[in-house]
Amino acid sequence: MKNTSFFKESQGYLSAGYVYLILLGILNETFYYNQIGVDILKYASIMDILISPIARLTSSMVRIIIFLIVVFTVFRIPLYLAKKKDKQWFKKIFTFEPKNPSVSEIKRQLLQTALFMLSIGLLGFYVGTGVGAGSRVSKKIEEKKIIYEDTLTFINDTKETVKIVGKNSSYIFYLSKGSDIVKIAPINGNIKYIEENK
Numbered sequence: 001m002k003n004t005s006f007f008k009e010s011q012g013y014l015s016a017g018y019v020y021l022i023l024l025g026i027l028n029e030t031f032y033y034n035q036i037g038v039d040i041l042k043y044a045s046i047m048d049i050l051i052s053p054i055a056r057l058t059s060s061m062v063r064i065i066i067f068l069i070v071v072f073t074v075f076r077i078p079l080y081l082a083k084k085k086d087k088q089w090f091k092k093i094f095t096f097e098p099k100n101p102s103v104s105e106i107k108r109q110l111l112q113t114a115l116f117m118l119s120i121g122l123l124g125f126y127v128g129t130g131v132g133a134g135s136r137v138s139k140k141i142e143e144k145k146i147i148y149e150d151t152l153t154f155i156n157d158t159k160e161t162v163k164i165v166g167k168n169s170s171y172i173f174y175l176s177k178g179s180d181i182v183k184i185a186p187i188n189g190n191i192k193y194i195e196e197n198k
Helices: 001-033 048-058 061-082 089-093 103-142
Strands: 150-154 158-165 173-176 183-184 193-196
Touching: 001 048, 001 103, 048 061, 048 103, 061 103, 150 173
Parallel strands: none
Antiparallel strands: 150 158, 150 193, 158 173, 173 183
16 A cells, blocks of 8 residues: 555656656757757747657667666665665665654655656756757857758759758758758658758
8 A cells, every 4th residue: 555655656756757857858959959049949849849858868779778777766766775774874874854754754755855866867968968969069050060961852852961950840950051040941841851861
């Protein structure tokens, strides 16, 4: 019964965590696109906003594995540590209010601490990657070091060699040769193929 209430509480934290991830995703996109002169919120659909934080975390296999390990650890460590509450080393490291809490109270407090640390780590990740990636692209534009290696094929079969700096479900953001301004083109009814060199 106690484990059931712990897992119910964990589900509540997961729901709040997803809302937090959405806010971090918006911050990430805003920091990135603002540095290259695009107000991304004008071009983002609700679906883009809901998916962007997950897309950022799952953009590579390494990130997926690290994220799953971190989430698993955050939810398992409180359960493991709560079983050690009578150990001397546990009493030296952790202090609780009230003085002699129940196992379920220890789990709850440890989970809250672990989630707080995870939320700070995620804030650093999302803000850091948004600012860092935007800064790199902005600097390359300024120093004329952009490598144009992507190809857009339009509906009328004309092709253009560009540098794609971003895209979402409706728009593609790219730089054309000889221009420092990011162009924004709708994908539907405009672009036939996108060849992006990774």
